[in-house]
Amino acid sequence: MSLPTAFLDAAARLIPQERRFDDPLSTLAFGTDASFYRLIPQLVIRVESEREVVELLKLAGVHRVPVTFRAAGTSLSGQAISDSVLLMLGDHWNGREVRNDGAQIRLQPGVIGASANAVLAPYQRKIGPDPASIAAARIGGIVANNSSGMCCGTAQNSYHTLAGLRLVLADGTLVDTEDPASVASFQHSHADLLQQLAELGRQTRGNSELAAKIRHKYRLKNTTGLSLNALVDFDEPLDILSHLMVGSEGTLGFISAVTYHTVPEHPHKASALLVFPDVESCCRAVPLLKLQPVSAVELLDRRSLRSVQDKPGMPVWVRALSGGACALLIESRAASASLLDEQVDAIMAAIAHFPLEKQVDFSTDPAVYNLLWKIRKDTFPAVGAVRATGTTVIIEDVTFPLEVLAEGVNRLLELLDKHGYSEAIIFGHALEGNLHFVFTQGFDDPAQVARYQAFMGEVAQLVAVEFGGALKAEHGTGRNMAPFVELEWGSEAYQLMWAIKRLLDPLGILNPDVILSEDRELHLKNLKPLPAADALVDKCIECGFCEPVCPSRGLTLSPRQRIVIWRDIQAKKRAGIDTAELEAAYQHHGLDTCAATGLCAQRCPVGINTGDLVRQLRGEQARHRGSATWLAGHFATALQGARLGLLAADTARRLLGAPRLARWAAGLHRQLGTPLWTAAMPQPVQALKWVAAPPSERPRVVYLPACVSRAMGPAFSDSEQSTLLDKTRALLEKAGFAVIFPDGLDQLCCGQPFTSKGYASQGDNKRDELLATLLRASRNGQDPIYCDTSPCTLRLVQGNADSRLRLYDPVKFIREHLLDKLEITPQEAPVAVHVTCSTQHLGEAEGLIEIARRCAKQVVIPEGIHCCGFAGDKGFTTPELNAHALRSLKDAVQVCAEGVSTSRTCEIGLSQHSGIDYHSLVYLLDRVSRPKGRTADLWAENPGATD
Incomplete structure (x- = not known):
């Protein structure tokens, strides 16, 4: 049955168009959860405020429209899907408040469980629930499903650690159990409801057989049905109400905030x-x-x-x-x-x-x-x-x-x-x-x-x-066990659950058929198809664990959703259904806005890298293989062209002024799709020229400046005007190394720019050419090889089959070869740290943070930013991805004057969206360090010795 026009019109007046979705791609993508059921909503609304939820529930009641609430969609029993209206949490449900030195924490429903624990970690506390999905699941779902886990048991679940609740009932009424004024107002407006809840409690406690059954059932771990233990554990109706909400799976109301009593996290x-x-x-x-x-x-x-x-x-x-x-x-x-x-x-x-x-x-x-x-x-x-x-x-x-x-x-x-x-x-x-x-x-x-x-x-x-x-x-019960609730509980308890449902949701608009259903075969209906799509992703179980680390989640699609839509496209094609419109939408939502960094693979239970699928599909679309081959064979010319392009942009900036150029560039990008210029755009770096120094006793290191380091210097407004190449060479020499550059440097490339555009063979050829050159430069592996950006290092490490080559990103080389040679005096000024995707893949995330903490007394690691979304050149060509991924960065780094990272392109986007300058880690380390011991003597004798 289609949604009433009056409801749709009223919802359109309340919610902006960009947060209402009714197209086939969005409804399928956003309507998919981790269960093996599928319902496709007619309308998905991304809600950003409590007021919006209140007004939408009032509208739903007037027009008898069923609604389902959705947090992370990691639920396994079909409780977060709908064929009507799906209300999906947006960005603005992430509030948290630590109380009483960590003894309590107040959380909004959009907070990821692991993030709540990260906030509590300094107090050696944590929330009680510890589901396996805690790195993806959100508090709203954790409470609504009464999720537990390995250590939680029954004593530390949401029901038993609940300190307070803020909720919206089906009629749109808001009540906060921790706010006396809210409680007083609710007791006045809903006195009859509270009286009926109190009476249900008295009747249940007075029924010794039923009360004994309830106590037995909750002696066990149990989320089948509604939380009837609330009727025997409490006599105050508001306590009964708040504890009924735990485990209610969105069938009794919307949980707007929860306060937990926390539990110890022993070290x-x-x-x-x-x-x-x-x-x-x-x-x-x-x-x-x-x-x-x-x-x-x-x-x-x-x-x-x-x-x-x-x-x-x-x-x-x-x-x-x-x-x-x-x-x-x-x-x-x-x-x-x-x-x-x-x-x-x-x-x-x-x-x-x-x-x-x-x-x-x-x-x-x-x-x-x-x-x-x-x-x-x-x-x-x-x-x-x-x-x-x-x-x-x-x-x-x-x-x-x-x-x-x-x-x-x-x-x-x-x-x-x-x-x-x-x-x-x-x-x-x-x-x-x-x-x-x-x-x-x-x-x-x-x-x-x-x-x-x-x-x-x-x-x-x-x-x-x-x-x-x-x-x-x-x-949770969901649709999966709804037909068996009466079998487990018996008729008397089952009818009691229905009485609660009808009292709190008399119109039956909240998540119908979840927990309680008259359909005894509900668990056999609306079963989700998982058709073959591509061997790269066919093992996906659509759990959603990947979603928190994806930079495009909430902008277009997450990895799970990319796979869902690609499966649907392939199934429709096999059925002879025209997919042209869906594929056209998928081009932007699925391919163009994917950063393809592979962080999803780290969270995926079966190790799927959705970026591999995206690169493969880009390769199938690639139409300029001849040009790619020519550029690979004439890379020095291409690199010089990049320098000239940067020079032209910088000249335009000098002539027009940065504000005017930024406005013009933004207009051209919108109209013609030209790369976007911003004030963080690098100035060009001149081609490297050096004179070989006579042999020295110093240990050698082969320094491979990435092609971006050879082309992109600091932005015109950057506080640091030394190039990364010069700063790195100076730091290596300060630590006592003789720096060696590979021959024919400007012709060398790891191949990543080609591979990310779908030209895999050209990319692999460039990588192999570079590895062979590095083997010669390092004297068949005698010398370590330092690459100054982590993405290029990762590309080489993953493609290197020669055990003689010792390849280092900045973090690993600093850890293993520089720290013991430098005396560090940490600076007072706070520093922001961005751990790049490649640094995470290399296993050096903690190493980067630890080095930063040795260099600065205060280090800020912005929460929830796992990938900056710049993705090579997408910060220029698809800047909305970079902007979306870093939308929370500026507020998080306001106390810092500088940020550090290990990727030159990432630093462009980070600088643009943070309001502070981001540099390579070597800038910070060079500033706060001086040589020590024998290294200091060598430095004093011959500073700047380079081979």
């Missing part, structure tokens, strides 16, 4: 892996461990261990475990090292009588415990990586009472075998009896759907009826 931790010979002995150990000072106990069945045993870095012994083996991964945390030792001794003493097949003792060594947790974290993606194209990965989570955990595991294994899920694995949060089972499922033919239906029916009977457990422990 000392140790982990161990204990492998038991069978499931029974493994599960019998769990109740004993629950009495001990453990922070997490993760169960891994033999299938889970088998799924990762052949991965790089896995211990050889994993492969040799017996067929029935079952493991517990145990972590303990403490406020001090001595207390941690005591805890470890107590834990091991408690289970000393259990026979073990294999044991990795408790270790505080990060290399050891990170490997152990890698075993656990790699299990889910291991299943996803082997699934057949077109199938989806389903991760279910159930809870068994601890006393029957062993039988529950074995019975689940039997069901998986019975229904032919041979690839399935079981792991979970053992302390709570919470098991995840992961399997692959196709929905493209009736037989597969029937198999899934039969399997889930038997699982529901086993878990909910036979064992009295929970069908959803922490993933």
Whole structure:
């Protein structure tokens, strides 16, 4: 049924056009979540204020329009999709307020869970919920789903750590439980509602059988249905209301802010892996461990261990475990090292009588415990990586009472075998009896759907009826388990949930069919297709973990959305449907505005780099291969042309003045698509000329200035007017090195400019040519090779097959070769640090930050900026990507007078959008350092010696 015209007109008056989406690309892209269900909204609205939510809910009520709230879309059970109106959180829901030295924190629903913990880290506190998706999931979804995780258990989830709530009800009424004036107003305006909630509570507490059932159900980890425990835990109606909102999945109201009681984040931790010979002995150990000072106990069945045993870095012994083996991964945390030792001794003493097949003792060594947790974290993606194209990965989570955990595991294994899920694995949060089972499922033919239906029916009977457990422990009910809520809870409790729903949402407009549904086959409808699109991305499970690091998210598409749309295009083509209009839209949204930096691959559970797909598609569109080949063969000419272009721009700036030139350039860019000139545009660098110095006793370093360093100097307004090339050479010499330049420098290039435009073969040829030249310059690898920008270094490192070459980006070379030769006096002035995408890929992010902290007493790392979006030359050609990626930068760096990074092009965009000058890290290090020891003597004897 289409949306009422009156509603659409009223929404258009309230929300600007740029935040309303009804085109096929946007509705499919924004309407996709991490579940295996698909509904396509008719209208997506990006809301930016509480007032907008209030007014839209009032409109929805008047016109009987269903609405669904959407935060990050990492939910797994179909609770964040809609075929009506989807209200999606925009940028302005990111507020946070730390209270009482970290004992509490007030958060708006758009804050990413991991960001909340980063704010709390200086206080050694964290929020209680710790879902696996915490680096992508947002607070609104974490509260609305009552998400938990490995360490959270039941005591530290959102329900039990809730200190206050600000919410909007279905009728548009706003109430803040921490604001006395708001509470008083609400008690006056909604006295009848509060009275009815209080009466429901009294009736429930007075029904001893029902109250006992509720208490039993929430003794377990349980997110099936509404949070009925609110009716037995509280008698004040406002407390009942606020706790009903936790886990309500947007079916009772909109959570506008939440205040948490935080929990300790102890700095000392140790982990161990204990492998038991069978499931029974493994599960019998769990109740004993629950009495001990453990922070997490993760169960891994033999299938889970088998799924990762052949991965790089896995211990050889994993492969040799017996067929029935079952493991517990145990972590303990403490406020001090001595207390941690005591805890470890107590834990091991408690289970000393259990026979073990294999044991990795408790270790505080990060290399050891990170490997152990890698075993656990790699299990889910291991299943996803082997699934057949077109199938989806389903991760279910159930809870068994601890006393029957062993039988529950074995019975689940039997069901998986019975229904032919041979690839399935079981792991979970053992302390709570919470098991995840992961399997692959196709929905493209009736037989597969029937198999899934039969399997889930038997699982529901086993878990909910036979064992009295929970069908959803922490993933939320959603559409997936809505048909089974009555089976699990019984008719009386089920009707109580409906009474709550009808009281708080009498018109039924809030997320219909989620949690509560009259449709007993809802879980079998609107199943998401995952058609083949390209081998590069076919393993994508659309989880959304990639989205927070994508610079184009919110401007056009995220990596998940790029894959969703490309899948749809390919499926439509195979069906003979015309895709011309969709592909035209995808050109801008999917290809032109992708930075293709590959940060998405770092967050992706199965390692997908959506940039690889984008580069491949650009390559298919590339129409100037002859020109690309000519430029590769005449690169020195091309580089000189770039210098001349920069000179022409700078001459125009001198003649017209920077403000006028900026206005003219912006107009030409809008009309003709010409590259955008800004005040941060570099001045040209003259071609390098040097005279070889006589041989010296100094150690040699081969210095490879990137082509951008050879062409682009400082901006005219920059406080630093030395070129990066000159500054780097001076720093290397100060540290006692003789600097060697490769022969034919201006002809050399790593090939990245060609590859990013889709000319992969030309790019690879240039890279290989450069690597061969560097091998000669370094005397077959005797000398280290320093490249002054991290993107070029990454390109060379990834393409280098010769183990003799020792390639360094600025951070690694400074760490390993310069710091011990320099005496550093940190400056007082604060410094902003931008960690480039390539620095992250090189594993040098922490190294860059640590060097900056040695050079400056205060270092600012702007939150939420993972990629600057300049992407080589897109800052000139597609400047909206750079502007969007850095939209929060200026406010974050106001206390700084300078920023540092390791990419010359990134620094252009950073300078433009921050209001401060960004330079290479070497500028800062050179300024605050002087040579020491023998290096100082050599420097005094012969400053500036260069070969």
